[in-house]
Amino acid sequence: MGWWDWLKKGKVAEPTPQLTQGLQKSREGFWARIRRFFEGKKKIDPQNREEIEELLLAADVGPQATEQILKQLEESLRQKPLTVKETLLERLRGILISMIDRPFHPREGQPYVILLVGVNGTGKTTTLARLAHNLKKENKKVLLAAADTFRAAAVDQLRIWAERLSVPLVEKGMGADPGAVAYEAVQKAVKEGYEVLLIDTAGRLHNRKHLMDELSKIYRVTGKALTGAPHEVLLVLDATTGQNALRQAEVFQEAVHCTGVVLTKLDGTAKGGVAFAVVQQTGLPIRFIGVGERAEDLLPFSPEAFVEGLLTFA
Numbered sequence: 001m002g003w004w005d006w007l008k009k010g011k012v013a014e015p016t017p018q019l020t021q022g023l024q025k026s027r028e029g030f031w032a033r034i035r036r037f038f039e040g041k042k043k044i045d046p047q048n049r050e051e052i053e054e055l056l057l058a059a060d061v062g063p064q065a066t067e068q069i070l071k072q073l074e075e076s077l078r079q080k081p082l083t084v085k086e087t088l089l090e091r092l093r094g095i096l097i098s099m100i101d102r103p104f105h106p107r108e109g110q111p112y113v114i115l116l117v118g119v120n121g122t123g124k125t126t127t128l129a130r131l132a133h134n135l136k137k138e139n140k141k142v143l144l145a146a147a148d149t150f151r152a153a154a155v156d157q158l159r160i161w162a163e164r165l166s167v168p169l170v171e172k173g174m175g176a177d178p179g180a181v182a183y184e185a186v187q188k189a190v191k192e193g194y195e196v197l198l199i200d201t202a203g204r205l206h207n208r209k210h211l212m213d214e215l216s217k218i219y220r221v222t223g224k225a226l227t228g229a230p231h232e233v234l235l236v237l238d239a240t241t242g243q244n245a246l247r248q249a250e251v252f253q254e255a256v257h258c259t260g261v262v263l264t265k266l267d268g269t270a271k272g273g274v275a276f277a278v279v280q281q282t283g284l285p286i287r288f289i290g291v292g293e294r295a296e297d298l299l300p301f302s303p304e305a306f307v308e309g310l311l312t313f314a
């Protein structure tokens with residue numbers, strides 16, 4: 001299945017070796033403890049309930065998602081007791097999968113406009129370049145826009161990517177009005193028949209209010225240039241920041257209508273449970289995950305493959 005299909009339809013992707021490798025730290029870290037604990041258990045009692053809670057919290061699942069998992073486990077056992085062969089691990093697996101399996105509502109649009117937002121350093125520009133790379137491989141006509149005009153280095157970084165990928169870039173240099181960059185890029189994409197427009201944005205400005213005002217302006221301006229745009233607003237979160245990512249999500253969701261999450265740097269954490277907390281809190285589907293430094297380390301997200309990557313030893 002191609003990247004374009006994934007973007008437009010959100011069909012479930014297959015597990016890949018990159019995923020298995022990228023989740024190694026988590027699988028061998030906090031999730032190995034969870035797996036060992038659950039595979040030996042047949043029931044939940046007050047004492048091991050507390051232990052389960054501690055294990056999930058330690059893996060960054062967060063208090064609300066942890067409580068939800070525990071409640072669902074208890075409910076599941078009430079409704080259907082474990083068979084002789086089953087252990088709590090199988091039940092946990094199913095609950096975790098359904099928890100992060102959020103529906104994605106595809107939207108129509110040409111050009112298909114994708115806005116990337118998130119605090120500085122989470123991986124917006126890298127994700128944008130990786131998306132461009134994969135879509136270009138499928139012969140899609142891709143345009144980039146440098147709406148992070150706060151730092152000169154941000155525009156330079158995107159220009160380097162654009163050259164490397166042989167993808168055109170709309171830029172107006174450092175200090176330019178990011179709204180104007182976005183507007184111009186959408187107009188160009190419409191006029192010249194681009195299929196995808198990827199807009200990079202700043203992760204840091206003088207202060208948070210300023211950043212949020214700027215993002216909502218980019219969002220509005222994009223919609224003015226093309227009705228229905230942006231079709232996708234990807235909130236990029238760094239998995240290694242754990243529960244901080246949740247606070248960021250809250251702030252960004254107030255400023256713009258996010259449609260999905262990109263969870264990056266999963267290779268850099270032994271916890272990985274933040275995925276459950278993020279989906280539980282934001283209600284957004286995870287669309288892509290970053291599991292390494294290489295271009296091929298951005299992956300379409302599959303709930304089944306993700307949970308397998310955390311809990312299954314080959």
Ligand SMILES: Nc1nc2c(ncn2[C@@H]2O[C@H](COP(=O)(O)OP(=O)(O)OP(=O)(O)O)[C@@H](O)[C@H]2O)c(=O)[nH]1
Nearest residue numbers: 120121122123124125126203264265290291292293
């Ligand atoms: N290990 C690892 N590193 C990643 C991943 N995704 C991004 N990075 C790295 O994270 C760093 C920051 O990425 P950027 O794409 O520049 O982040 P940004 O959100 O654009 O940051 P600002 O432009 O400062 O707002 C880079 O060194 C990337 O290589 C990932 O999945 N795994």
Ligand SMILES: [Mg+2]
Nearest residue numbers: 124125148154
């Ligand atoms: Mg950037």
